[in-house]
Amino acid sequence: MSETGQAQLPPRGGPGLPQVRRLVTAIPGPRSVELAKRRSQAVARGVGETLPVYVAAAGGGVLVDVDGNSLIDFGSGIAVVSVGNAADAVVENVREQAGLFTHTCFMVTPYEGYVTVCEELARLTPGRHEKRSALFNSGAEAVENAVKIARAHTGRSAVVAFAHAYHGRTNLTMALTAKSMPYKHHFGPFAPEIYRMPMAYPYRWPGGPAACGEQAAAQVVETIATEIGAENVAALVIEPIQGEGGFIVPGTGFLTRLAEFCAQTGIVFVADEVQTGFARTGDMFACEHEGIVPDLIVTAKGIAGGLPLAAVTGRAGIMDSPHVGGLGGTYGGNPVACAAALGAIATIERGDLTARARHIERIAMPRLLALRDRYPFIGDVRGRGAMLALELVADPTEGTPPNQPAPAPAPDRMVTVAAAAEAHRRGLVLLTAGTWGNVLRLLPPLVIPDNLLLEGLDILDEVFADIARHRPRPRLQPQPQPQPDSLPPTH
Numbered sequence: 001m002s003e004t005g006q007a008q009l010p011p012r013g014g015p016g017l018p019q020v021r022r023l024v025t026a027i028p029g030p031r032s033v034e035l036a037k038r039r040s041q042a043v044a045r046g047v048g049e050t051l052p053v054y055v056a057a058a059g060g061g062v063l064v065d066v067d068g069n070s071l072i073d074f075g076s077g078i079a080v081v082s083v084g085n086a087a088d089a090v091v092e093n094v095r096e097q098a099g100l101f102t103h104t105c106f107m108v109t110p111y112e113g114y115v116t117v118c119e120e121l122a123r124l125t126p127g128r129h130e131k132r133s134a135l136f137n138s139g140a141e142a143v144e145n146a147v148k149i150a151r152a153h154t155g156r157s158a159v160v161a162f163a164h165a166y167h168g169r170t171n172l173t174m175a176l177t178a179k180s181m182p183y184k185h186h187f188g189p190f191a192p193e194i195y196r197m198p199m200a201y202p203y204r205w206p207g208g209p210a211a212c213g214e215q216a217a218a219q220v221v222e223t224i225a226t227e228i229g230a231e232n233v234a235a236l237v238i239e240p241i242q243g244e245g246g247f248i249v250p251g252t253g254f255l256t257r258l259a260e261f262c263a264q265t266g267i268v269f270v271a272d273e274v275q276t277g278f279a280r281t282g283d284m285f286a287c288e289h290e291g292i293v294p295d296l297i298v299t300a301k302g303i304a305g306g307l308p309l310a311a312v313t314g315r316a317g318i319m320d321s322p323h324v325g326g327l328g329g330t331y332g333g334n335p336v337a338c339a340a341a342l343g344a345i346a347t348i349e350r351g352d353l354t355a356r357a358r359h360i361e362r363i364a365m366p367r368l369l370a371l372r373d374r375y376p377f378i379g380d381v382r383g384r385g386a387m388l389a390l391e392l393v394a395d396p397t398e399g400t401p402p403n404q405p406a407p408a409p410a411p412d413r414m415v416t417v418a419a420a421a422e423a424h425r426r427g428l429v430l431l432t433a434g435t436w437g438n439v440l441r442l443l444p445p446l447v448i449p450d451n452l453l454l455e456g457l458d459i460l461d462e463v464f465a466d467i468a469r470h471r472p473r474p475r476l477q478p479q480p481q482p483q484p485d486s487l488p489p490t491h
């Protein structure tokens with residue numbers, strides 16, 4: 001009840017929500033704390049959470065919690081609500097479809113929305129060849145199906161995955177995922193015939209960032225040829241920018257060399273664009289940045305404005321390899337989720353959200369680079385579009401011989417955890433990532449207003465200033481100052 005004794009209406013979500021940060025209680029507030037207590041008695045412990053504020057409404061660049069706090073959203077529900085939470089066209093389509101029918105099962109009695117989403121995927125994904133799609137419920141399920149399709153097409157069983165990769169939490173996708181804790185620990189045995197290759201991780205590549213792409217690709221090609229045999233490999237599965245691994249943008253030339261090798265050897269090149277897809281990186285798909293046309297592309301997250309939908313899209317000759325009835329699932333391509341996807345796609349195109357993602361990079365990247373130069377525990381700044389990250393590290397190592405590149409300093413998970421927690425207390429929803437848990441990642445909705453984006457970046461600065469005050473760590477080796485022409489490209 002409000003002070004006047006009237007029942008309070010829940011706030012309406014969507015783009016009409018006031019785009020302000022406003023804290024009226026401590027974070028989390030009392031109602032969230034109450035809900036957290038209920039949660040502990042009802043929800044399995046294994047389901048984690050980043051920030052225990054319970055959401056009542058969301059839209060644009062804010063989340064409003066049950067205590068009335070309005071938080072800046074730098075997470076987009078892990079890169080899902082790129083079009084903004086409760087985006088108008090998504091909500092309208094969902095309402096209309098839910099009032100018509102909510103489910104028939106596309107494999108029993110089909111409906112138009114599924115077909116239209118597949119047509120849209122053929123239109124939007126890289127390459128003008130003939131394509132087919134199949135729809136699923138989650139990124140992991142779609143990745144699994146991409147592997148099934150590649151195996152059916154090639155008659156081969158081996159699958160190549162990469163260090164720092166994340167592809168999901170089902171058995172096969174756990175096997176493809178690199179990181180043990182928390183994703184795989186105690187959950188084995190895992191699916192066989194998965195082979196892990198080095199990732200072209202410029203910041204940590206022993207030969208330095210400039211040589212990284214070429215050297216890493218040479219290692220991968222050599223290892224596949226000598227240790228697996230290319231003729232045994234069905235698929236190479238790769239994120240064009242690694243997500244959970246820490247927004248690792250592969251060294252230049254890495255992806256193109258791998259795609260070329262796959263084309264030469266008949267390996268199906270599978271781009272997992274679950275996190276990078278649908279305008280997030282400033283192109284509709286991250287592969288486009290390097291002119292790569294994958295054989296199969298896996299999408300989810302940003303595809304449907306928050307409803308569960310995922311897809312595998314690819315060359316007709318590969319996609320049509322599995323026998324009739326070999327692909328599917330009860331809910332895959334649910335009509336409400338398909339309607340939401342058509343609303344999300346229309347929102348991306350009408351609002352030119354790829355350009356918005358590049359705009360976000362243009363605003364945020366110089367600020368993040370300036371932070372790196374100010375704070376010694378920021379080792380690397382990277383990413384593309386509205387998928388940007390800071391890798392936090394311990395002090396740079398002393399005693400590097402003159403003229404030798406210093407090895408990348410040790411990851412610092414504790415400072416990362418402290419920074420994220422402090423950001424949360426100040427009303428900024430910020431996610432972590434990375435093999436060592438030492439990456440802060442920025443994934444704002446693409447519709448976030450500039451003033452909120454800038455305020456979120458100011459909060460980051462305040463958080464780092466606090467950390468620097470409490471953990472003074474002088475930079476031993478000055479970093480080169482970024483020159484305007486040495487900034488990462490902003491498209």
Ligand SMILES: Cc1ncc(COP(=O)(O)O)c(C=O)c1O
Pocket residue numbers: 078137138139140141143166167168169239243244272273274275276300301
């Ligand atoms: C690159 C990538 N692939 C697959 C997945 C799994 O998607 P889902 O959580 O929808 O199963 C994720 C989720 O974060 C992802 O980032």
